[in-house]
Amino acid sequence: MDGLKARLASRNANKARELGHSLPDWRIEPLDADDYPPEDGTTYYENARGKALFGRTRAQPEEWVLGEDSGIEVAALGGGPGVESARSGGDDPVGWLLDRLDGVEDRNARYVSELVIVSPAGDELRGMGTLEGRIATEPLGTEGFGFDPIFIPHEEERTVAELGNDWKRENSHRARAARALLVALREAG
Ligand code: IMP
Numbered sequence: 001m002d003g004l005k006a007r008l009a010s011r012n013a014n015k016a017r018e019l020g021h022s023l024p025d026w027r028i029e030p031l032d033a034d035d036y037p038p039e040d041g042t043t044y045y046e047n048a049r050g051k052a053l054f055g056r057t058r059a060q061p062e063e064w065v066l067g068e069d070s071g072i073e074v075a076a077l078g079g080g081p082g083v084e085s086a087r088s089g090g091d092d093p094v095g096w097l098l099d100r101l102d103g104v105e106d107r108n109a110r111y112v113s114e115l116v117i118v119s120p121a122g123d124e125l126r127g128m129g130t131l132e133g134r135i136a137t138e139p140l141g142t143e144g145f146g147f148d149p150i151f152i153p154h155e156e157e158r159t160v161a162e163l164g165n166d167w168k169r170e171n172s173h174r175a176r177a178a179r180a181l182l183v184a185l186r187e188a189g
Helices: 013-022 044-058 082-087 093-100 165-171 173-188
Strands: 005-008 029-030 065-075 109-119 126-137 151-153
Touching: 005 013, 005 044, 005 126, 013 029, 013 065, 013 165, 013 173, 029 126, 029 173, 044 065, 044 126, 065 082, 065 093, 126 173, 165 173
Parallel strands: 005 029, 005 065
Antiparallel strands: 065 109, 109 126, 126 151
């Protein structure tokens, strides 16, 4: 698999950067497309697969295509916003979540990332990763994106935005999904 080029079917440049760090032997480039189909699956896997299959129709025949879907699941919100994360909170998802957890004692949450890769021949493989943690009471830190300024991983005292991009490269839900995908690729030969 080393040195292969994959297109990430996503509008989120942060994800391409993070996956590039977590899959250092790969060349991950964003797919050039502005007409993605709606993300209307009921699971991360369905959405990740939908993005990858859309990407397959646009990428060069020799390129592999990656689709990723992720979200945050907050215990006190019954596991929400989950698969709806990208559509929750408008321009201020951090403020939105902090408002919802105002005065709430149970701050447990987790990030989930699901990756699907489609080979040039159309074969599909998947990898999933999670990161357990809790929601802080105020935003801290500048790295990462999305909810990172208020997400404190278990066994850490700082937010992901404070821990930074180097920490994410090894430890994030996306990094874990990438490692699971590499195992699946190795097993598939
Ligand atoms: P999607 O996978 O592009 O549909 O969106 C995932 C959404 O989940 C993002 O817009 C963020 O709100 C949240 N999310 C997923 N991964 C992360 C992460 O690594 N840091 C912060 N927020 C994340």
